Amino acid sequence: MPPINRRQFLKIAGLGLGGALLTPKVACAAANGGDPNKHIGMLYDSTLCVGCNACTVACRDWNGTPVELDETGKYDMPYELTADTWTLMQIYQGSEKHAFVKRQCMHCVDPGCVSGCPVHALEKTANGPVTYDADRCIGCRYCMYACPYHVPRFEWDETLPLIAKCTLCDDRLANGDGPACAEICPTGALIWGERGNLLEEAEGRIAAEPDRYVDYVYGKDEAGGTSVFYLSDVDYENLGLENFGPDPIPKISEETGNLVIPTILIGGPLVLAAVRSISKREGWEESWPF
């Protein structure tokens, strides 16, 4: 992440641009969703997972996403998340050990996709899931770029395509049920509950068996924290879980907006009026370089 001096630089530049000083209001999208530790989330313990794929099948069943057949009509596991595959099981094969990893939407505490979506089609609900409203979506695909985890996918083959991604089974949570994938997991590798409790559980497991785990719960602070946590015995980078800083993805974008937009809206007309009044004076033409 950039050092502070770049941000200070931006502020100075922004001031020069508009010529007005405004106190930036620091935005916090997380505030929309209440206390993040009360959000519903999931904990995936890679060391307990046997890669049976019951979770991916349960996901297809509940969400009605079709299996992806190859050219010969046979089904195989997709390589990556797609518009029809909202959760995915992958294996990391290292030289000494292997590890499973389950991919799906991370349901960030302060999601980039929600901050970027121009029309509020993507929303962080009060109890945690990041949900999608097809009636609002214009299909601009900004969310796909705003998500650092490469999660939102697009129905490229449809005439009027939808953005597709895991919703944490928001429609099951309403009835008090858990996400379909977590409820079916036969080994207990995937559990669901309140974010705060899951974090406590994860840290408890590390404390109880420090030799078994990498000494860190992935998702605790990544890009402002996620509602899906990971435990693993191999480095998270190997599982494709990148090392993001603690700042939420929308932070710099929203702070810049809060500073630059009012500065230009208020400062712009003032500067124009000043330039115009100066330019009416005698001798102005000679003193101006162009």
Added chain:
Amino acid sequence: MAVLSKTKKQPLSAWFYVLAVLTTVGVGLSIYRLVVGLGPTTNMSDHYPWGIWITVDLFLIPVAGAAFTISLINYFYGREDYHSIIRPAVLAGLLGYGVVGILLFLDIGRWHQFYNIIVPPLNYHSFLEEISLCVTLYTLILVIEIAPVFLEKWGINAPIKWINRSIYIIAGAGIVLSTLHQSSLGSMFLIMPYKLHALWWTPALPVLFFLQATYTGLGTMAIVLTLISRSRKIPLDRKLIQRIGQAMGMNLVLYLAVKGGDWMGSGEVPLLLRPDGFGLLAWLEMIIGVIIPLWILFSRLVVHSRGPFWAGVFALIGTFINRLIITWIGLAEPSPISYMPSMIEILITIGLIAGGFLVYSIVARQFNLFPDHQEAH
């Protein structure tokens, strides 16, 4: 470009028919794309959700920014000698924004509810939303600014008086909206700190994009004026084009200072020396788009009419490289699947831009875009 010059008496040139054919092909393919969707017609994918259309949009907007830069100099710096080029600049700006608007409509997947972009609840935290609102309003302002060209021909004089009386408010609003959305095009990438390459991702993106829009707009004006004077056989206003060159040079210096300051301040200079292609691209972009134009503009070449013209050409190429990197090459996802635009994407892009030139040439033939020059003849 010869069509820019046609006066009423001249016959239609071959260029006119070429543009008409290209436009027709583009419009036909656009309708096809709307009917069958993006998958069968473009090479965009989950790995490259944006393609050549976004690159072209982000290039055309600063080019069309010529209108706002000229408005600023004419109405607010009080340089009356810019007045003769206000009308062609505003018309070119409007057509540029028109092409961008149509391209964006084709680009969004769910075009049947495009109006959601201005129907609440809107997300004011989203720079994309802010850009959409600004561009929509600014296009309306350009329509008002250009309206007298048509109204005077049709003899509807009442609105012209009203527009002339409030021209400072209209032009001023246009300048503020342009400053907002030209800078916001850069801010749009602030939400991708882990996706856009470090040499291009910086909190200074809005400042860089704004400065780039000003010198690119001025460069466009230098090119257009030179071409118009050559094809219409009107002697070039040397003082005017020299002033445009100087204004452009000033903005290029500012851009170089911010860009260089950012690279040094954030310790990214070593990335410039890394032999991985990105360092090379950054050098290419800076040399073609900034260093060469500056060299031209600060040498004796600036007093020749060709000086600002060539500075403009190089600046535009540099801006195109910059937008190509920011929307495409520098945003590449870590995947083996790459993107090249499909033939349909390319033909639609060419067709719509050809349509812009076509409309310009028709308006230039039928209406009075150069009132000052008309009197001189």
